[in-house]
Amino acid sequence: MxxxxxxxxxxxxxxxxxxxxxxxxxxxxxxxxxxxxxxxxxxxxxxxxxxxxxxxxxxxxxxxxxxxxxxxxxxxxxxxxxxxxxxxxxxxxxxxxxxxxxxxxxxxxxQLDRPQRGFSYRFDGPLDMRMDPSGGPTAAELVNGLPEAELARLFVANGEGRLARRIARHLVAERPILTTAALADAVSRSVPAPARRRGHPARRVFQALRIAVNDxxxxxxxxxxxxxxxxxxxxxxxxxxxxxxxxxxxxxxxxxxxxxxxxxxxxxxxxxxxxxxxxxxxxxxxxxxxxxxxxxxxxxxxxxxxxxxxxxxxxx
Ligand SMILES: C[S@@+](CC[C@H](N)C(=O)[O-])C[C@H]1O[C@@H](n2cnc3c(N)ncnc32)[C@H](O)[C@@H]1O
The missing domain is CATH 3.40.50.150 (Vaccinia Virus protein VP39)
Incomplete structure (x- = not known):
């Protein structure tokens, strides 16, 4: 490599x-x-x-x-x-x-491993996630700007299951969320304990946001x-x-x-x-x-x- x-x-x-x-x-x-x-x-x-x-x-x-x-x-x-x-x-x-x-x-x-690109819940960085940082909305703009129902729809459409509405409600209550660490933490606290035992609960949320940010x-x-x-x-x-x-x-x-x-x-x-x-x-x-x-x-x-x-x- x-x-x-x-x-x-x-x-x-x-x-x-x-x-x-x-x-x-x-x-x-x-x-x-x-x-x-x-x-x-x-x-x-x-x-x-x-x-x-x-x-x-x-x-x-x-x-x-x-x-x-x-x-x-x-x-x-x-x-x-x-x-x-x-x-x-x-x-x-x-x-x-x-x-x-x-x-x-x-x-x-x-892209995933550079904290400053904001793609990963494993590192702290700005909540960005744009593959092309020269334009388009950032993940922070979606998390902090979309209505709760739209956030939930985005999580459902991109792989988050029955917890999507609960996570969206929690994120809206915690706004503004400006960093990857803050988002990962807010998602973790929004899901019930059993969901925290099946890998990091923010994984799918990050993937859903990345998919949406980059269309x-x-x-x-x-x-x-x-x-x-x-x-x-x-x-x-x-x-x-x-x-x-x-x-x-x-x-x-x-x-x-x-x-x-x-x-x-x-x-x-x-x-x-x-x-x-x-x-x-x-x-x-x-x-x-x-x-x-x-x-x-x-x-x-x-x-x-x-x-x-x-x-x-x-x-x-
Ligand atoms: C998995 S990596 C490709 C790695 C590559 N095959 C290699 O051997 O290094 C995917 C790449 O596709 C780019 N990409 C994803 N969606 C794109 C799009 N809609 N238009 C142009 N590039 C895109 C990403 O920026 C990223 O660099």
């Missing part, structure tokens, strides 16, 4: 393996981070170039350093991945000709169909997700691409004229090996799905 950006890329052998057969050309690394996956791909396939995207300029700077030895084969772009088509065009590549798109979702270990699910839902659209025939889209909300979106977007949106009863021939755009590379989601999980605890919740673009009918 690199000392300047200590993030261990997840399922890197599986990613390299899935991209082993794609046509030569451009791979978009839509979540470049410190460039671990990108470096592995550039090493494994000398006929590929990588267009890297990240909304976090600290990550981009680390990736630019790491990928410098590859010269013009790697470029780094400060953008959101739902703008991947515009990034491609600006970098001089035609949509529809791309060999691969990779999403390694969520946050990096570096993670909205950006992913917009980006996935674009990613399939920009692929050339034989090009592949790979997505690694870390929680069920992300994985559901990946599965739905790939199913839509594979069926062309066909809703006809499975027992009958399709009569709706839907045109499949892709095939699944493997059924279901792949999981990391137990050896990888042992080495890198962050890999534990990873689920990898992949699809391959079918030959494109120019009339369709």
């Amino acid at each position: 690199r000392q300047d950006f200590p993030h261990e890329p997840v399922m890197v052998d599986e990613v390299v393996d899935i991209f082993a057969t794609v046509p030569q050309g451009v791979v978009v690394d839509a979540t470049l981070g410190g460039g671990g996956h990108a470096e592995a791909l550039l090493r494994a396939r000398p006929d590929l170039v990588v267009v890297g995207i990240d909304r976090d300029s600290d990550a981009l700077a680390a990736a630019a350093d790491r990928l410098a030895p590859f010269g013009v084969r790697a470029s780094c772009h400060h953008a959101r991945f739902d703008d991947l088509r515009a990034v491609l065009v600006a970098a001089g590549h035609r949509p529809g000709t791309v060999s691969g798109v990779l999403f390694d979702l969520g946050v990096s270990s570096v 993670e699910l909205g950006a992913l839902a917009r980006a996935l169909p674009e990613a399939v659209d920009v692929l050339a025939a034989g090009g592949r889209c790979v997505a690694i997700s870390y929680h069920s909300g992300e994985d559901r979106l990946v599965k739905a977007a790939f199913t839509e691409a594979v069926t062309g949106g066909c809703q006809c009863p499975p027992a009958l021939p399709c009569g709706c004229g839907a045109v499949p755009r892709a095939r699944l590379v493997a059924r279901g989601a792949r999981r990391p090996t137990s050896a990888e999980v042992e080495r890198n605890h962050r890999a534990e919740s990873a689920r990898l799905r992949a699809c391959e673009r079918l030959p494109i009918d120019e009339d369709g």
